[in-house]
Amino acid sequence: xxxxxxxxxxxxxxxxxxxxxxxxxxxxxxxxxxxxxxxxxxxxxxxxxxxxxxxxxxxxxxxxxxxxxxxxxxxxxxxxxxxxxxxxxxxxxxxxxxxxxxxxxxxxxxxxxx
Amino acid sequence: xxxxxxxxxxxxxxxxxxxxxxxxxxxxxxxxxxxxxxxxxxxxxxxxxxxxxxxxxxxxxxxxxxxxxxxxxxxxxxxxxxxxxxxxxxxxxxxxxxxxxxxxxxxxxx
Numbered sequence: 001x002x003x004x005x006x007x008x009x010x011x012x013x014x015x016x017x018x019x020x021x022x023x024x025x026x027x028x029x030x031x032x033x034x035x036x037x038x039x040x041x042x043x044x045x046x047x048x049x050x051x052x053x054x055x056x057x058x059x060x061x062x063x064x065x066x067x068x069x070x071x072x073x074x075x076x077x078x079x080x081x082x083x084x085x086x087x088x089x090x091x092x093x094x095x096x097x098x099x100x101x102x103x104x105x106x107x108x109x110x111x112x113x114x
Numbered sequence: 115x116x117x118x119x120x121x122x123x124x125x126x127x128x129x130x131x132x133x134x135x136x137x138x139x140x141x142x143x144x145x146x147x148x149x150x151x152x153x154x155x156x157x158x159x160x161x162x163x164x165x166x167x168x169x170x171x172x173x174x175x176x177x178x179x180x181x182x183x184x185x186x187x188x189x190x191x192x193x194x195x196x197x198x199x200x201x202x203x204x205x206x207x208x209x210x211x212x213x214x215x216x217x218x219x220x221x222x223x224x
Contacts, residue, residue: 043215099170100208104157
């Protein structure tokens with residue numbers, strides 16, 4: 001079955017610096033890759049996603065890149081702010097019309113210091 | 115548009131009891147998935163329902179079950195609770211693969 005690995009498990013950056021989180025997946029049939037942000041006491045919040053027909057997607061300070069050949073995708077956060085501090089999860093899905101099942105990475109705790 | 119709602123938010127049970135958790139999806143979403151989140155195992159897929167039918171299931175014992183109603187609301191049930199069932203149970207509703215999560219139900223088994 002699908003397996004998703006995520007690195008690093010913790011990441012500390014200074015406010016204004018960039019943060020990069022990387023994930024690899026095993027199932028070449030996966031074609032939908034969302035990223036979630038989870039704050040304490042809340043459910044995961046979808047922040048950006050990418051499908052396998054796209055190599056890069058950007059939304060303001062957040063971008064995601066996908067390398068389908070190498071089976072890895074990354075989250076890039078620029079100009080980090082203290083409110084970006086949270087746990088970030090990557091996930092992968094076959095993304096078909098028959099299932100929405102997500103396989104999650106193990107999470108990255110991001111701390112942004114003022 | 116209202117988000118995904120889950121009830122109750124917190125629950126304390128003892129070993130051997132059973133529990134039912136409820137999830138109301140975003141209006142118009144027909145797919146509901148359930149996940150278990152623990153510090154040790156992370157986010158793990160339990161099952162997925164679409165139009166009242168289970169269309170995918172994770173690797174959990176039969177003590178974990180669910181159902182979906184005609185209005186897309188879903189319930190999950192855990193019978194014969196074990197200490198290891200203590201977790202945050204998350205429900206997600208989706209349309210076109212994008213899944214939106216509720217706040218979760220924090221279950222503590224004593």
